[in-house]
Amino acid sequence: GEDVEQSLFLSVREGDSSVINCTYTDSSSTYLYWYKQEPGAGLQLLTYIFSNMDMKQDQRLTVLLNKKDKHLSLRIADTQTGDSAIYFCAERDRSSASKIIFGSGTRLSIRP
């Protein structure tokens, strides 16, 4: 079945770049997503990438997609304290368009 995996923790210094990595198993996924969850809040869609793209940039966020290795990454430039959150990688289920499959999340902490 489909599976999305990501590392659990990442710690970076304020002002540095953060890179959060994710691997997925469904090679036919059409859309891949990055969500952000802050304490006590719901999920916020940060960005998404279509499978025919290799890269997408949106202000401080850069998404890289390597379809051959089924690897997705999110780079946050100039990381700020407000970026502290859990980041979820997710893919659209190919058999059910309504279903999004999430990874377990990467907790990003910022050091001063």
Add this chain to the structure above:
Amino acid sequence: DAGVTQSPTHLIKTRGQHVTLRCSPISGHKSVSWYQQVLGQGPQFIFQYYEKEERGRGNFPDRFSARQFPNYSSELNVNALLLGDSALYLCASSLASGGGRDEQFFGPGTRLTVL
């Protein structure tokens, strides 16, 4: 504009009881999806409803059921609660029934604790 709202925010139940969670989508959104997020894990898809019909179901037992009302709000019902049902239940609304660009907007969730 109001986002997705869920009620209650917190709930404590005991094993064997049943629970009803409620969700109001963003105005104009016709689709509601439910997810279960156990502590330390990512959300797991439970149901999607579009135009009052079930359009998708995750791998959850029949104790879980849902429905959507004519005003597109939705209820998630869980019967015979187990300790393992303790989780954050998230509701997401979207304009249409699915598809990659059909962005899902999530509510703040209902925290259910089963004792």
